[in-house]
Amino acid sequence: MERSDPQTGRGPVRRVLIAGGGTAGWMAAAALSRILGKGLDIRLVESEQIGTVGVGEATIPTLVTFHRLLGIPEQEFMTAAQGTIKLGISFEGWRQREHRYIHSFGTTGQDHWSAGFQHFWLRGRERGLAEGYEAYCLESRAAERERFAHLPHNGLNYAYHMDAAGYARFLRGFAEGHGVRRIEGKIAEVRTDPDSGDIASLVLEDGSELAGDLFLDCTGFRALLIGQALRVGFEDWSHWLFNDSAYAAQTTAVRDPVPYTRAIAGEAGWQWRIPLQHRVGNGIVYSSQYIEQAQALEAFTSSLEGELVARPWHLRFRPGRRIRCWHRNCVALGLAGSFIEPLESTTIHLIQRGIMHLLRCFPAVIAQQDIDAYNRQIDAEVEHVRDFVVMHFHLTERRDSAYWNACRLMEIPASLRQRIELFRETGKVFHVPGELFAENSWIQVMLGQGVMPRQHHPAADLMGDEELSRFLGEIRTRVERVLGQLPGHGAYLGSYCPAPKPEPPGPPPRDTAPGRA
Template structure:
C-alpha cells in the first residue's frame, strides 16, 4: 500500500457534502493538514436535502457550531419526526417521531405493555406515550433540561453549504474555483495524483474526497468502482422539487404524503416551504408527476419545478486506493427518512476515527468499506419496510411494493415482530428499536402476541402505568410554547428582502 504520509487533502465538489467534509476535517486537523476544496459556481448541486435527523445535532456539537447562529443563517426550523400520510392506506396517517415511546422493562419493550393494555381496552394510541410525537401534533417545541427533547432541523441546503464554507475557511480550508476536466492517476499504483482544472492548473493531493455527486468523477469514472443496484427493492428513481411561500406557521415535522406512484414531501422553513415529489418512472412520467405535485401544494410557487434523476444503489467500495466517496458519489437510497446528510456526517466521522496519517493501509480501507456497507444496508432495509408493509392496493405501484421479494434480513425483522412483538436491532445501527416499532405499527403490522411479563400486571396497575406516562407527557406539552414562537425567540432569521434592500 501507499506509505506516503497524508498531509494534503483535496475535496472534489462543494455543496452540502463537500463543505460538511471540509468543516469536520479542518476543525479537527486543520492545523496539520493542507485542505483544498474544488467547486465550480457553474455546476449546480442537488440541494434538496432540507430535512435532517437528530444525529446532525451531535455532529454540530462535535464541531462546536453555535446552534442559534446556524439556524438563523439557514432559515432553519425544528423537526421532531416525519408524518406519513396515506402510507398504510388512504386516509390513514401516523408519525415516526424521534422520541422514545413509553418506558421499557429490562425484559421487554414498552410495546408489549401497550399491546396488553390495548387488549384490555386500557391503552390509547401508541403515539400518545411519546413526548416528541405529542408535541409535533400540538405544534409545540422547546429545549428541555438534560436533552429531554430529541430533535433535528429543517434547513435551506444552499444556505447550509454557505454557512459551512465560512466555518471551514475560518479553519484554513482553501476554496478553488474551477471545473475538473481530468483525473490524473499513477500508471503503476493507480493512485490519484492530481486533478486537472479547466484553467489548466493541476491540484495535487495525498488523499482525495469525491463529493462530485451522482457523477462520481473520481471514484466511478477514474477508478472504475461500480454500484450495487437496489432498484428491484426501491422503485423510485426520479424527483421533482420546488419552493413555495409559507401559508401558515411551520409545523415541527416533515410531511410525507403518499400518492399513487410515489410520495410528496413538505418541509417548512422560516421563510418558505420546500416541496417535492419522489416517484418511479416505471409507473408515472414526469408530466404526470409534475401535475400531481402542483395539484397538492399550498402557497405561491417561488421556483420552477426541476427534475432530479437518481438510482437507488450503493458504491461497491466507497474507499478505493487514495480516494473516498462521500455524499451522492458514494450511493443514494432516497429521501424518505432524511438519511443523506446523516450518511455524510458518518462518513467523515469514520474517516477521522481511522485517519491514515502515516500512509494508507489495506486494513483501513477494508474496515472502512465494511462498516459503510453494513450501515447503509440496515438503513436500506428500514426504508424498504415503508413500501412493502402496506395495505394499499389501489395502484400497480403499491401492489408491486406489497408483492416484491424483500431482503432476508428485513423479512426476519418483520416475521419476528409479527409473531412475537419483539424487535431485532443490531448494536449501533442508525434506527433504534422504537423507530422500527413506530413504523411497523404505523404501516399496519400488528404483533400476534406480547411478552408474558405484561400479563403479570393487573388492570389497575397497568392502567396506572400507562396513564401516568400519558399524563406526564400531556402536562409537559401543555407547558411548551408554540413552535413558531420558540423559533422567533431562539433563532429568527434576518429578513432576506430587507437585507437585500440595504
C-alpha cells in the same frame, strides 16, 4: 518519523483534496479542519457554475450531535439556514389512502429490564386500558400539537429543517475559518498514477493541476473520481426501491411552519413538504415505470400551496451504493457513494457517518486494513438504512394502483423479512447496537403500517389491570404535563433564531439529490 508504505509507496497523508462542495463537501471540510486541520493541508474544489439544491432539507437528530462535536453554535446555524425544528415525519396515505401516523424521534413509554414498553402497551390494548401508542411519546404529541422548546438534559429529541444552500454557505465560512482553502474551478481531468493506480491530481479547466495524498469524492451522482476515474462499480437496488425520478420546487409559506416533515403518498410515489421559516421545500419522488414525467409534474404542481419561488426542476437518480466507498486513496461521500431514497432523511446522516468513520480511522499512511474496516462499517450502515426505508413501501395495505401493488408484493431483503416477522410474531425488535434506527423507530413504523404483534412478552402479564392501568396512565400524564408547558413552534423560533429574509433563488441545480423527508 513517519515513513512511506514499502508495498504501496504511499507517503504520509498531508494533503487532502475535496472534489465538490455542497452539503457533502463542506460537511467534510468543516469536520476535518476542525478536528485535524492543524496537521493537514485541506483544499476544496468547486464551481459556481454547478448549482446545488436550494430547497429545504430535512435531517435527523444525529446532525445535532455532529454540530455539538464541532462546536457549531445552533442559533447561528439555524438563523443562517432559515432553520426550523423537526420532531418527526408525518406519513400520510402510506398504509391506506386516508391513514396517517407520525414516526417521531423520541422514545415511547418506559421499558422494563425484562421487556420493552411495547409489550406492556400491547397487554393494555388487549385489556382496553391503553390509548394509541403515540400517546406515550412526548415528541409525537409535541409534533401533533405543533409545540417545541429546548428542555433540560436533552429531554426532547429533535432535528432540523434547513435550507441546503444556506447550510453549505454557513459550513464554508466555518471551514475557511479553520484553514480550508476553496478553489474555484471545474474539474476537467482526474489523473492517476500509472504505477500505483492511485489518484495523483485533479486538472481544472483553466489548466491548473492540484495534487493530493487523499481525495474525497463529493461530486454527486457523477462520481468523477470514484466512479469515472477509478471505475468502482455501483450496486443497483432499484428492484427494492422503485423511485428513480423527482421534481423539486420552493414555494412561499402560507402558514406557520410545523415541527415535522410531511411525506404524502401518491399514486406512483410520494411528495415531501419541508417547512422553513420563510418558505417551503416541496418535491415529488416517483417511479418512471409507473407514471409519465408530465403526469408527475401535473400531480406535483396542482397540489402545491403558496406561490412558486422558481420553476420546478427535474432530477433523475438510481438507488444503490458504490461497491466500495473507499478505494485506493479516494473516499466517496454523499451521492457519489450511495443514495437510498429521499425518505427518512438519511442522505445527510450517511455523509456524516462516512466523515466520522474516516476521522476515527484517519490514516497516517493509507493502508488496506483501514480501507477494509471503513468499507465494512459503511456497508453495514447503508444496508440497515436500506431495509428501514424499503419497509415503508412494502408494508402497505394499498391496492389502488399498480405501483403500490408492486411494492406490497415485491421480494424484500432477507434481513428485513426477519425483522418484520420477528415483530409480527413476538412484538420483539431485532436491533444491533450502533444502528441508526433504534427499536422505537421500527416499532412506530411497523405499527403505523399495520403490523400488529400476535403476542407479547410474558412479563407484561404479571401486572394486574389496576397496576397496568396506573403504569400506563402515569406515563401519559407526564407526557401531557410537559406538553402543556411547551410554547408554539413558530413562536419559539421567532425568539430563538429569527431568520433574515431569504435571498433570491439561484440557478436550477444539476446532478444533485432531491430534498429529504
